[in-house]
Amino acid sequence: MSTTDRRTLIVDAAIELIARRGLRGLTHRALDTELELPPGSSSYYFRTKRALIEAIADRISARSRSDFVSAKFDAPETADLSSIARGIAIWLDRLLLERRDHLIARHALIVDLIGDPELHARLANSLFSVERARELFRANGFPDPNTAAADFVAVLEGAVFDRFAGNRSTLPAGTPASLTQLTTLLSAYLRR
Structure with a gap:
């Protein structure tokens, strides 16, 4: 090997x-x-343990970028908000199904590394792209795309946490009910 x-x-x-x-x-x-x-x-x-944690952060980030690229979302200017919500919901559902361990480890490390600005930021920004969200909101005419993007990433973070450790942790990923729950949540936010 x-x-x-x-x-x-x-x-x-x-x-x-x-x-x-x-x-x-x-x-x-x-x-x-x-x-x-x-x-x-x-x-x-x-x-060192820090070297191991740095490697974990790199692995989670690299896998997230790879998954995002392979999702092949429609360009924000060519898709309606309902289609965008469904596309993101499909991606999130797959994330919950295939990378549950990554999500749990990432959240545990984010909390543990609050006092380490460099590693904390690497992990906090390892899953969702605020820049990509900003493009989405800019293309769809939101008056303040910067705030909308930051808020949307917060919604995504909360939705993921809720599904693996919160009130909806018993709702299994990879099911029609899972996809419906995520699509409904994201559609409600995007329509606001």
């Missing part, structure tokens, strides 16, 4: 550990045990 593959394997296992056991469960020893590696293996690739 190449060094890059081994590093990716360790980072993915770290994300899973945080999702299952919380931040306290993330140790080099736990990673070695989880991956059945000789003791000290994960610390060889990531000397």
Whole structure:
């Protein structure tokens, strides 16, 4: 296995550990045990916990960018707001279905890293693009696209949190009910 593959394997296992056991469960020893590696293996690739957390932030960000590009949303100026809401809802539903561990780990780390402005900002901006939202609101004639974009990202963050850890955590992703709930929420915001 190449060094890059081994590093990716360790980072993915770290994300899973945080999702299952919380931040306290993330140790080099736990990673070695989880991956059945000789003791000290994960610390060889990531000397410090901070280095590991930086790699987690990079992994979540890279995956988010990749997912967003593959979603192939219509250009905001060529789609109506209902279509945009449905497209974003489909993307969010898939995010909740396929990347639940990433979402949990990201939120746990965001809270834990409030005192670390650099890492906190990397994680806080790793899922949704305020710039892309600004383009959407500018193209649709919103009077203050900057505020609308920031508010919309807050709505997306809240919707995702609600679905994996809040009142709607029992609503399974990948179902028609999930898609309807997300589409209704986003449509209501976009129509305002």
